[in-house]
Amino acid sequence: MLNSSIQVFLAEIMTNHLSFQEFGQEFELTQVAEGKCPRIDASRLPCITKINHMVHYLGKLLPIMEYIDETLFERRYGRIAQLMRLPIQAAAIKALLNF
């Protein structure tokens, strides 16, 4: 759908000598009509209300890491163990979801 509409507009640019600004405006209007526009007032997608982003059982997994040689672990499995200790800001995740 997107490719076909782009082709239509490109054809219009070629034939009717549309400027890129006009092309952009018309393309946005098409997106709004199709409900794909990321603008909140134009989008048909619901607002983000409640998102659960908890990582479960981390409290039980972290103490076990004390018995593990982390240098050897990192050589075998990369930095996955360090991901567990990362404090996460829920607001950042929620903000990203709106895009």
Next chain:
Amino acid sequence: MTPTLEEYKRILDFPNNSHKIYLKRRFEDTASEVVNLLGLGKINQCRVADGGFKWKVIEARMKKNAEEGKLGDERYRLVAFAIFGLVLFPSEIGVISLEAANVFIEYEHDRINPSSAILGETMLSLNHCRTHGKGAMRCCIPMLYLWIISHIETPKDIFNNFWWFDLRPLKVTIDETWKN
């Protein structure tokens, strides 16, 4: 998508990166393969009805290994399996999914990098939550957060205190490529 995949790979920094992409399960019976690999004993005792692994069984085995001071590969494998199931590919509460187990097996056998699978899961989860406006994100949240943070430019040092926040793979690549 490709730059994002490269960033994920670089941040996770899996060793012996062979650039093989994880595609699909090849093992016919993932569960028995995991049980053999981790030495969990009987399959029925460590699985739930619909296929995943019980976290409590894995946790008990890890605690037992830690108390006994057991050495060897099995100890590392169990912890890595738990991280794969709880952090990289989370599923229902108290269950490590077969999908996570399969990615783990692929990594153990052929060192196939799971970054593409993590990114794919993240995209699906983001799409689901955006479409419905609510829900639980079943993807690697710490990795997603790290990725967001690594793209924030700030004059303050607060984001540069950690070793990984110095990594801005895209910026480094662009600087190196377009320097001349």
